[in-house]
Amino acid sequence: MPVSIDIIPFSDSLELYGEPDFSSAFSLAGHVSISLSPPSFMFQRWRSTTRVLMQSLTVTFEGQSEIITPDIGYAPLRLCSITRELVNEPVDLSNEGREDFNKPCSWNVIFDIPIPGWLPTTSTYGDRSAGEAGTRYALYATATFTYLEDGSSSIFSSFCSSFSCRTHTINAPRCPVTLARLAEVPSAPSSSSTSVFPMALFFVDAQSGQDDTETGTTAIPPEILKKIQVVASIPNAVALDETSVPLILRLQGNELDGSQQERLRITDFTVDVEQIETYRSTTSLDCIARCMVPPRAQQPPSFPLRNPHPVHTLYEVGLLMTPYPSKSTSTRSFSLFDPSNSGKYLISGDGRVFVHDSPRGDATTRSPSENWYVLEANVPLAPEPHQLDWAGLRSRRISENTPLFNVCHMMHIALRCVYEQPDGEAVSERLHFSLPMQHVRVAVPLINPSATDRTIVGAVDLQKSAPYSQSLPAYSQLFYSNGERKIDYSTPLPLYEPPPSASSSSSFTPDHSDNDRKSIS
Template identity: 80%
Template sequence: MPVSIDIVPFSDSLALFGDADFSSAFSLAGHVSVSISSPSFMFQRRRSTTRALLQSLTITFEGQSEVITPDIGYAPLRLCSITRELLNGEPVDLSNEGHEDSDKPCSWNVIFDIPVPGWLPTTSTYGDQGAVEAGTRYALYATATFIYLEDGSSSIFSSFCSPFNGRTRTITAPICPITLTRFIEVPSAPSSSSSSTSIFPMALFIVDAQSGQDSTETHAKAIPPEVLKKIRVVASIPNAVTMDETSVPLILRLQGNELNASERERLRITDFTVDVEQIETYRLLTTCLSRSTTSLDRVTRFMVPPRAQQPPSVPLRNAHSLQTLYDVGLLINPYPSRSSTTRSFSLFEPSNSGKYIISGDGYVFAHDSPDGDAISPSPSENWYVLEASVPLAQEPHRLDWAGPCNRRISESSPLFSVCHMMHIALRCAYEHPDGDVVYERLHFSLPMQNVRVPAPVTSSAADSILIIEGAMELQKSAPYSQSLPAYSQLFHSNGERKIDYSIPLPLYEPPPSASSSSFTLDHDDDDRKSIS
């Protein structure tokens, strides 16, 4: 076709910094290239000029989420749809006059800048392993509307096509996929609460441990509940865990100041077990809006387009091939009453039991005097501290209906959510007055957050940045995305630019030619003042 358009973003990936936030936005920029060429005909000696009146040029950023599971079937959802009109005002007359015989078309680049919402989930693939294209995807779409104009030629071909030249034509650009990735900024300086093995500070949890019968205990007796309630537990894990970390530091602090001397002599902490679990939740929302108020409430939490713009009213632009089979009824939901399904698995190696034995006799609350008699603890003897480095598996070791059990970042979206929990159980032994020893576990769970952090700028990349007379030249060996500052350093969360008012503006100095009423700039001055 003589007229074509193509989308050229500055980058095919967009990095979102910080936690998901409904009040933040990120810039996705680039240009749409409009090209015009002259077709060649067999009996035409010279190519004719192609003229077109460009009436409209729109760019759309659209995101979609699709879930396919054996239990709940197929569910589509449009996450966002942002359209910008790039032609403001009158139509634009385009022509390749003078370049009809050129092998290269005449092109015009129209820039765009789309604000991408900061709450959007990252690009990812999930669901049934047989549907490899299902998941969260984003893309740019462009559409141009124009009218072919007469060029004044009188060839037999122009005369034949003249009845069609006045018709409005609409063309679309090839789809341009965009990858969204979320990063969390690394703390600039480690705080006093940071662990030596983690770049993030430690979070403190005062837990309410629940007692439970030990799996190996068959005795009818149990530890008196009032004894277990006197044990205070405080746990510490990092605020976030990066995807490339192989272990998580864990600190447990135990206190039993309210226990009397007899209870301290009978109570022991023998060991504790740890497990890190990843829980993936798949939901049906779009198809369940009419029958499930819970699903409707969850949709309203996210700023997704209204129901009138959702499938099946408005199909997805790049829907999965299985959508047609579900629409015509060839595939149905095997469990119509179910609106969600989950997949959970441990992030430990199969050989890792997660069990840690406490050294010594286990009487962590007994404080003996030099004579061997138990005494009450002093105010300085507050806590018994347990420290462990919990290892994490780097490669998936399980395979099920959703594919390999890969480690993902923690995030929440309308159809798919991932959360991480660290489960801890303290094994307590209590000796009754009659000599019987019973075992129970104090168990609790801590929320974890798996995040990605931006790759640090290496020395080789930093050395490739050259500064020449105030202008910065970026070598091809250094990706420009690694040398730019973070978005949050340049803009506020609402998109406004950060301005440092502490730096004063330079004093005004009139130019040398300010006294004259007019001045001219010749080509020599233009060449001398330009920066190449």
């Protein structure tokens, strides 16, 4: 085949900044390389001129999501399919004058595809025994051309060309593209010493529950527990490379009378961070409309995926069946703690946190803002996965909501309350509440190159091995969502200084050599 095409993107990965946004888009650019080489025949001693007519050239960015679970089986979904026509009219391609060159003639056709900002990240999930499934993206290119002529006059080549099809359609090799979502780290320092993100405040509605260590049925009166006010603070986001999460609890019992404050104690509290993964075999019509995925007519099995998982054939022919046809969801949840971490924190002292003595020892009443009892802890997370199940390693993922796969994180907290009744009996209960968490991936900070990593060429300082895409800031860092440019007014403008000499003319002189230059488009 004298013509071949190949997709060469500027980068095989695309970083999406910020939260998923249906109104935003990111650029994926590159070029499609078209190579033309003369055909070679057995009895031909010289190379001939080859001419083809490129009739069409398209490039398509397509994303797909597939899940495989032991209980709900296999489910595919086409996330997006974006096609761009790169050739609007026939183009004549020829290697005339370069027949004897060892390398084929090549042309590059650039493309720029807008990638929707809501797309989920590239990830692998599902039944590990069935192979890799999950969310994947790739570029595809198709070209249609007509074989015009061959400069060879050999009888054998003419005989072969008479039986060959004049119009051909060729496809480029599949070009995988990785999508990664990165959170923007605030420029201002965080109020927490262990997190780069600011703290979020939660006013908790704690629910009481019987303590497992107590076998009796006597419980703390509900009217006493309802008077306990709890305010919790955790970072509004946690990076995947962070190994601890700061937690601040503020307790107040101003509505408790003096006797209740003396009898009520907080002895300890327990913390756990849970990751919940939800797999779905069906997608609702509301989700299809909200996520703007292709309609049902463009979904499997009506329109198969370009690169489906091999197991899809077994389900289509009936060799594999869904064990539970009526079941549409499957869940995997586990703790992100190391097995050696119990998550229990003891409170120092006698636990009477609601008794507030005056610092001067007199009977003056303290303000309500001074009656908060503050508990602080750095909750450690397991740096590496330590367990394995049907879906693979129990590793941390970013929090995301996709049409077929969801990942959410919760921090579960339980306060152990002990209350001494008037007859001297002590009963205990736990106040339970959960805080939603957001686990994100952040960009790796750029490191200033040392002097040995630079090459001085005249007055230009060039950095070695530095991809230009890493030095460009994200669009959201330079512009607002409405397109207006972000201006940092905290940096003052430089003071005006008059020119050194009023009689001096302009420091720029015209370069007459530019008159002989031609613009290249």
